[in-house]
Amino acid sequence: MIVLITGASAGFGEVIAQRLCADGHTVVATARRADKLRTLAARSGPGLVPMALDVCARQDVFALVEQVTREVGPIDVLINNAGLALGLGPAHEADLDEWETMVDTNIKGVLYCTRAALPGMVARNSGTIINMGSVAGTYPYPGANVYGSTKAFVHQFSLNLRADLVGKNIRVTSIEPGLCSGTEFSVTRLHGDVERAAGIYAGTQALTATDIADTVSWLVSRPAHVNINTIEMMPTCQASGNFAIVRHAT
Template sequence: MARVTSTKPGTVFVTGASSGFGAAVARRFAADGARVVAAARRTDRLKDLAGEFGPQVLPLQLDVRDRAGVAAAVAALPEEFSAVDVLVNNAGLALGLGPAQDADLDDWDQMIDTNCKGLVYCTRAILPGMVARRRGHVINLGSVAGSYPYPGGNVYGGSKAFVHQFSLNLRSDLHGTGVRVTCVEPGMADTEFSLVRFSGDRGKADNVYEGMQPMTADDIAESIHWAATMPQHVNVNTIELMATAQSFAPFQVAREP
């Protein structure tokens, strides 16, 4: 039997690469020798990444919510970055933690536009090339919030449930093409996630992780790199991971006084 070797991605396209999971993913693949398209709205934050790895990393200003902008950016990639082997749909956010009846509809729109529409825009722009080359890997960042509800999770959790189901349906559509799909679904991880959710309130963000050890961006990047470098005949459908200190709570019960 022939020896099975791991997959070695040549070009990786990462959205939301300016911080958190995205920056860690970009560094992990670049350190492994891959060319990386580091896409983000805040290109000033990509300077350190580009300075660290030089021409191996291509900083790309991109708002995934801009459908035409996504299509144009992918079409204009330099030749050496144009054959994307791995797409990491990382760009996403949570806003607010209030109940649905009090939520800000602008927050809901932004989460849906980024977490759902932005993800499908990037996937649709890059996927045809993967199918034509009969290789590639789409890795979507979901969340445990897509499977397990919690108070205030409303649209954020719904958007991540979409990511999970969209990933499964991509697998079905891509049957026989050689293109792989993985949904990575983290629990508590200490990044800028909570700072964004609480509109920059550092105290509230820090309280989320007080007294426990959350996962890190590097932990998530390692799981993504592992899935992407498995042998070509192996597809990791879903990775769900939590901090050891995080688990499951009882159901809520409203009791009359």
């Protein structure tokens, strides 16, 4: 199968791309950092095709999908993996530019890639879309404000795609991980504070990018009639918490 994955220069995307190449698929790996994609291609072999892409650039997304279809072949699997979180402060102190960046990447990027790839899948009556969500889209926590909201969108968008596509043999899954170490996620969120980011995972056995890649590999290998709507994943050291209650003396 021909797989198009976004955000493949690091983290989940990098490991997913390598795993699907090892599974025998042709993987078009996209990201903004072309140098990292070239390094990934050198490690992964001829099955990986690196292509630079900013998912926030609408016209570039549509042009790339057309180029992939023409030069590599019809896209069988789209993995909307590109995304990020910025900041952990409360909403009233948030940087509006950071909010917009999360909306542009986590929501608009998913919309552009899906809308570009979907008509070809519908025409062939076949395809798989895997969207990378988060438990933050279900369980609120302080500082998650817009990030969590963008991931709630990913969850609901995935379900609504299935409603539109019923009977067309196109599968849509939202993968929603919890605490996951070994990626750039927290370093990016904390604006490069490596020490503080490492502290988030101290003393835990968190999920890893390999766990996510294993899950994607399993999804892609399901029989064509099987759709997995949502997969919510957490390490055993994590669970959803209690409601916050502030009490005042009476």
